[in-house]
Amino acid sequence: MTKRRKYRGVLILLAAFHCLILFAGFFAPYDFATQNRDVPFAPPTGLHFVDAQGNFHARPFIYGLKSNPGHPMTLVAEQGEKYPLRFFVQGSRYKLAGLFNVNLHFFGVEGPAPVFLMGSDGYGRDQFSRFLYGGQISLLAGLLAAFLSVSLGIVLGAVSGFYGGWIDAALMRGGELFLALPWLYLLFAVRASMPLHIAAGQVFLLLIAVIGLIGWARPARLIRGVVLSAKERNFVLAAKGFGASDGYVLCRHVMPQTYGVALTQMTLLIPQYVLAEVTLSFLGVGVGEPMPSWGTLLAALQQYYVLSSYWWMFLPALILVPLFLAYYAVADAFQERLKPATL
Amino acid sequence: MRYITQRFFHAVLLLIAVSFFSFALLQLAPGDFFDAMRLNPQISRQTIGTLRSEYGLDKPLPIRYERWLRSVLKGELGLSLASNSPVAPLLRERARNTLLLSGAATVLAWLLALPIGIWAAVKRGGWADRACGLATSTILAVPDLLLFLALLLLAVRTGWFPTGGMASAGVDDLDRWGRLKDVAFHLALPAMGLALATMPALIRHIRSSMIEALESPFLRAARGHGIPRTRLVLRYAFPAASNPLISLFGFSVATMLSASALAEIVLSWPGLGPLLVESILSRDVFVVVGIVMLSSVFLVAGNLIADLLLFASDPRIRTE
Numbered sequence: 001m002t003k004r005r006k007y008r009g010v011l012i013l014l015a016a017f018h019c020l021i022l023f024a025g026f027f028a029p030y031d032f033a034t035q036n037r038d039v040p041f042a043p044p045t046g047l048h049f050v051d052a053q054g055n056f057h058a059r060p061f062i063y064g065l066k067s068n069p070g071h072p073m074t075l076v077a078e079q080g081e082k083y084p085l086r087f088f089v090q091g092s093r094y095k096l097a098g099l100f101n102v103n104l105h106f107f108g109v110e111g112p113a114p115v116f117l118m119g120s121d122g123y124g125r126d127q128f129s130r131f132l133y134g135g136q137i138s139l140l141a142g143l144l145a146a147f148l149s150v151s152l153g154i155v156l157g158a159v160s161g162f163y164g165g166w167i168d169a170a171l172m173r174g175g176e177l178f179l180a181l182p183w184l185y186l187l188f189a190v191r192a193s194m195p196l197h198i199a200a201g202q203v204f205l206l207l208i209a210v211i212g213l214i215g216w217a218r219p220a221r222l223i224r225g226v227v228l229s230a231k232e233r234n235f236v237l238a239a240k241g242f243g244a245s246d247g248y249v250l251c252r253h254v255m256p257q258t259y260g261v262a263l264t265q266m267t268l269l270i271p272q273y274v275l276a277e278v279t280l281s282f283l284g285v286g287v288g289e290p291m292p293s294w295g296t297l298l299a300a301l302q303q304y305y306v307l308s309s310y311w312w313m314f315l316p317a318l319i320l321v322p323l324f325l326a327y328y329a330v331a332d333a334f335q336e337r338l339k340p341a342t343l
Numbered sequence: 344m345r346y347i348t349q350r351f352f353h354a355v356l357l358l359i360a361v362s363f364f365s366f367a368l369l370q371l372a373p374g375d376f377f378d379a380m381r382l383n384p385q386i387s388r389q390t391i392g393t394l395r396s397e398y399g400l401d402k403p404l405p406i407r408y409e410r411w412l413r414s415v416l417k418g419e420l421g422l423s424l425a426s427n428s429p430v431a432p433l434l435r436e437r438a439r440n441t442l443l444l445s446g447a448a449t450v451l452a453w454l455l456a457l458p459i460g461i462w463a464a465v466k467r468g469g470w471a472d473r474a475c476g477l478a479t480s481t482i483l484a485v486p487d488l489l490l491f492l493a494l495l496l497l498a499v500r501t502g503w504f505p506t507g508g509m510a511s512a513g514v515d516d517l518d519r520w521g522r523l524k525d526v527a528f529h530l531a532l533p534a535m536g537l538a539l540a541t542m543p544a545l546i547r548h549i550r551s552s553m554i555e556a557l558e559s560p561f562l563r564a565a566r567g568h569g570i571p572r573t574r575l576v577l578r579y580a581f582p583a584a585s586n587p588l589i590s591l592f593g594f595s596v597a598t599m600l601s602a603s604a605l606a607e608i609v610l611s612w613p614g615l616g617p618l619l620v621e622s623i624l625s626r627d628v629f630v631v632v633g634i635v636m637l638s639s640v641f642l643v644a645g646n647l648i649a650d651l652l653l654f655a656s657d658p659r660i661r662t663e
């Protein structure tokens with residue numbers, strides 16, 4: 001019982017995180033492209049409740065930024081003027097969940113002091129906002145690509161397992177082709193066959209297609225295995241004996257037995273595919289600037305001075321760890337509960 | 344013997360299929376190396392046309408494939424467009440470096456994973472096992488990219504390790520032993536990162552197949568005979584558990600190569616990975632095809648080695 005409750009907690013957290021990403025415009029205080037050239041590489045803004053005099057404020061406030069004496073090229077909080085954090089403020093226009101034009105933001109700060117919860121990058125862009133917007137690209141790419149390759153896997157695996165014979169042989173040999181190349185090399189090779197410089201939207205769809213298409217072989221194999229054992233079960237044989245058509249048996253009796261495996265596979269593939277997008281964008285062959293993706297956010301770390309001086313540039317990658325852990329935990333739970341029934 | 348020839352034949356067929364597949368994929372891609380030249384008004388269309396026909400880019404796909412196969416047989420792997428020289432010499436050193444790195448990391452990962460996995464299986468359910476499980480699942484969730492970047496940070500900040508490359512300046516003046524030490528010094532960080540990235544999956548598999556072996560009836564019987572525990576684990580359970588592990592070795596080559604490409608790029612190890620990204624960006628197709636082919640040769644070779652090991656270790660396969 002406690003185990004189930006634990007997984008429920010993980011699921012709720014995961015859902016909350018996805019809502020945060022879905023409504024990035026609302027939760028992000030700034031637009032992803034807004035630059036503040038005078039505050040490059042600002043450290044994460046601290047939210048304070050207690051001021052220098054020791055007075056407690058119920059409303060959190062932040063300090064402004066000043067250059068760090070003694071350390072060129074770095075900024076620190078200036079313990080002077082307090083700027084209170086306001087909730088539900090008007091700000092830049094954005095499209096809520098891609099549908100409605102809104103300018104309401106969850107939080108913001110009036111006045112000259114910027115609020116950078118995860119620091120700012122070299123152009124003074126808010127990393128927190130960019131992380132949220134970037135999630136829309138990276139997470140969606142992962143989800144869609146996983147969906148694509150699992151759907152392909154379901155269809156091809158089911159056909160291959162159900163009909164057997166030369167179809168099975170051809171499909172499985174074809175799958176081996178995809179498994180015979182190291183994954184990252186294959187990803188690069190397929191990416192290399194696409195035009196390098198195309199519009200951001202196209203790149204996004206292209207990435208999903210590339211990542212999703214090369215990953216079909218593994219789910220297809222697993223689904224095929226399930227179908228092979230599923231089609232020998234007595235109730236399936238009975239349905240066949242009653243004269244049910246192939247299509248009916250496949251959809252009504254065989255496929256439902258594969259959904260557990262398919263769902264588990266998909267949950268496992270999402271983090272992997274998010275990472276694939278991150279890797280490609282990190283290396284400059286994925287989504288490009290100024291569009292944020294988790295990969296382009298990390299690309300700044302390729303410079304040694306960024307890597308060694310500004311620790312908050314690591315934050316986008318660090319947040320991925322609990323996210324992936326949650327995905328794996330959910331996959332475990334699925335595997336436990338949706339195990340295909342044994343013969 | 345039939346088993347070996349069958350596996351070998353299968354591997355060769357697979358490689359030919361991969362070569363055609365990757366060649367076709369990259370050759371049919373829109374745009375080519377000369378696109379950038381076309382934008383240059385100082386280079387006439389005619390010059391580009393001649394260049395294209397010189398490299399055979401104006402011929403239809405089957406002819407190009409045939410020409411490429413010929414040059415593969417000659418050991419050239421086609422012409423690099425960017426450097427106007429055969430691809431093979433460009434790749435040789437890079438491939439050696441990649442093999443060195445992933446080989447060292449494979450050895451390191453297995454050397455560490457085997458005792459840890461076996462230990463966790465023996466102490467199943469105990470605190471050591473649980474701590475190990477927690478650690479492996481956490482490391483599994485850490486993106487390889489983050490791991491390598493963190494190691495790079497370590498190198499940049501502390502200066503304990505070199506931050507890239509595989510040789511220090513002035514290494515040529517050293518004797519053989521000194522040069523070896525220098526390479527090992529440069530190898531340490533990427534190899535450690537790679538081993539760390541691939542170990543969790545290995546540990547999990549080793550643990551689960553050891554547990555399966557430890558719970559099998561013949562082992563209970565052996566325990567009943569009063570055979571000491573160390574001998575029981577190492578001499579009885581481990582060989583029984585080793586069959587899936589050898590197959591796992593074959594699979595782990597693939598993961599290792601992928602992770603290695605990323606590690607090479609992030610930690611600037613002069614292997615195939617960085618060259619691949621470079622040649623993708625400059626559209627040097629033959630180099631890309633060459634690298635992709637090489638990587639699949641490594642992978643298939645890894646699987647073949649696993650098959651041979653299986654043949655040597657499992658009597659059931661030999662008698663089939």
